Amino acid sequence: xxxxxxxxxxxxLSPEDAPPEVVEALNRGDPAFPLPADADNARLSxxxxxxxxxxxxxxxxxxxxxxxxxxxxxxxxxxxRRLAILTGGDLVGWAEDGEAVVATGRxxxxxxxxxxxxxxDGSPPTQLAEAERPRAARLSPTARWxxxxxxxxxxxxxxxxxxxxxxxxxxxxxPSFGSYRWGADERLLFIPFVAEDRPLTLAAFDxxxxxxxxxxxxxxxxxxxxxxxxxxxPDGRWVVYRSATDAALWIVPMSGG
Numbered sequence: 001x002x003x004x005x006x007x008x009x010x011x012x013l014s015p016e017d018a019p020p021e022v023v024e025a026l027n028r029g030d031p032a033f034p035l036p037a038d039a040d041n042a043r044l045s046x047x048x049x050x051x052x053x054x055x056x057x058x059x060x061x062x063x064x065x066x067x068x069x070x071x072x073x074x075x076x077x078x079x080x081r082r083l084a085i086l087t088g089g090d091l092v093g094w095a096e097d098g099e100a101v102v103a104t105g106r107x108x109x110x111x112x113x114x115x116x117x118x119x120x121d122g123s124p125p126t127q128l129a130e131a132e133r134p135r136a137a138r139l140s141p142t143a144r145w146x147x148x149x150x151x152x153x154x155x156x157x158x159x160x161x162x163x164x165x166x167x168x169x170x171x172x173x174x175p176s177f178g179s180y181r182w183g184a185d186e187r188l189l190f191i192p193f194v195a196e197d198r199p200l201t202l203a204a205f206d207x208x209x210x211x212x213x214x215x216x217x218x219x220x221x222x223x224x225x226x227x228x229x230x231x232x233x234p235d236g237r238w239v240v241y242r243s244a245t246d247a248a249l250w251i252v253p254m255s256g257g
Contacts, residue, residue, distance in 0.1 A: 033051045033073060033075065034073065034080075035051065035053060035073070036055070036080075038055050039053040039054075039055060039071075040053060040054050040055060040056065040068075041053055041054050041090060041091050043091060043093050043094060043101070044094075045094050045098045046094055046096070046097075046098040046142075046143065047098050049074060049075060049098075050072060050073065050074045050075065050098070050120065051072070051073055052070065052071065052072045052083075052091055052094065052101045052120075053070075053071055053072075053091065054068040054069060054070050054071070054086070054090055054091045055068065055069045055071065056068035056069070063088060063133075064087075064088040064133070065087065065088065066087070066088060067085055067086065067087050068085070068086045068089070068090055068091075068105075069082055069084075069085050069086075070082065070083045070084045070085070070086055070091055070101070070103060070118065071083065072101070072120050081120075081122075083101070083118050083120065084103070084107045084116075084118055084125065085107075086103055086104070086105040086106070086107065087105050087106040087109060088104075088105040088106055088113060088133070089103055089104035089105015089106065089113070090103065090104060090105065091103050092104060092115075092137045092139060092146065093139045093143060094139075094143055095117055095143055095166035095167065096142050096143040096144040096166055096167060097167065099119060099120065099121070100117045100118055100119040100120060100166075101117075101118050101120065102115065102116065102117060102118075102128070102139070102143075102146060102166050103115075103116050103118055104116070104131070104134050104137060107125045112127065112130060113130070113131060113132050113133070114127045114128070114129055114130045114131050114134075115127070115128045115129045115131055115134055115137070115146065115148070115164060115171075116128060117166060117167075117168070126168065128146070128164045128165070128166065128168065128171065129162065129164045129171035131148070131150060131162075132150075132153070133150075134148040134149075134150065134162075135148060135149050135150070135151060136148060136149055136180075138180070138181070138182060139166070139182075140182045140186050140188075140207075141182055141184060141186060142186060143166055144165060144166060144167070144186065145163055145164070145165055145166065145169075145182075145186065145188075145207045146163065146164050146165075146166055147161065147162070147163050147180055147182070147188050148161075148162055148164075149161045149162065149177065150162065158173070159177075160173050160174065160177045161173065161174040161176070161177045161178070161180060161190065162174070163188060163205070163207045165207070169207075172207070172210070174188075174190070174205055174212075175212070176190070176192040176193075176203070176212075177192070177193060178190045178191045178192040178193045179191045179225070179228050179230070181230070181231065181232050182232070183204060183232055183236045183254075184232070184233075184234060184235055184236030185236055186206075186207070186208070187204040187205060187206045187207075188204065188205045188207065189202060189203070189204050189215070189232060189239075190202075190203055190204075190205065191203070191221075191225070191230075200220060200221045200224060200225070201214055201216065201217060201220060202214070202215050202216035202220050202221070202239065202254075203215065215254055215255050216239075216252070216254070216255065220252060221239070221241055221250070221252065222243070222245075222250065223243035223244055223245035223246060223250065224243065224244035224245060225241045225242065225243070225244060226241075226242045226243060226244040226247060227242070227244075229241060229242040230242070232254075236254060237253065237254055238251055238252070238253060238254060239251070239252050239253075239254060
């Protein structure tokens with residue numbers, strides 16, 4: 001790996017200025033990633049050769065004004081670089097190609113809020129979607145897609161569930177809103193909100209084709225789900241949830257039976 005010593009913030013970091021933990025790692029040949037003690041929300045790149053993380057103040061502050069420094073390091077032989085200062089947001093994860101990270105908030109103090117693709121080579125960030133405060137942002141298994149929802153928007157029509165591509169595909173709003181998780185096949189599984197006296201349905205949205213299908217018909221999840229507590233198995237074949245009726249864990253197949 002090549003030595004990268006300049007951050008996009010204009011902060012040059014020569015080997016002499018390297019953080020102590022980096023120098024120590026270089027001296028002992030430690031294969032682990034040298035992260036500072038205050039590193040938070042660390043995320044490993046898709047190929048396992050880099051780590052991104054944020055560092056923020058511990059002082060209480062309004063969430064929209066909270067600032068977090070976004071950093072990346074390519075391994076023990078590289079110096080850490082500050083990619084951006086995020087205001088009112090945080091690191092979400094890596095983009096599919098591993099050449100950029102995805103973050104929320106503002107990347108400049110007076111800039112627009114949104115979801116951003118921030119290249120690790122120092123190129124300017126790209127806004128993937130405009131959003132004042134995207135909530136529950138979840139990357140798909142390959143990080144090709146990002147799902148999030150908007151609430152309390154000044155334009156009520158914007159409230160709801162959205163998907164955007166981490167490589168620049170335009171954001172799209174789903175026609176239904178509900179609890180959601182990513183499936184192993186890159187489809188977004190969601191349970192549309194329904195009246196309390198109606199059974200639940202499990203649906204899947206394919207962002208590659210824009211199509212939606214029902215994968216479990218009504219009464220697919222007996223007893224209902226307690227506090228949005230459900231998950232999909234790594235192979236995508238099963239759904240486990242905590243029943244709102246008996247608080248027990250239930251497992252149902254993704255389709256059929």
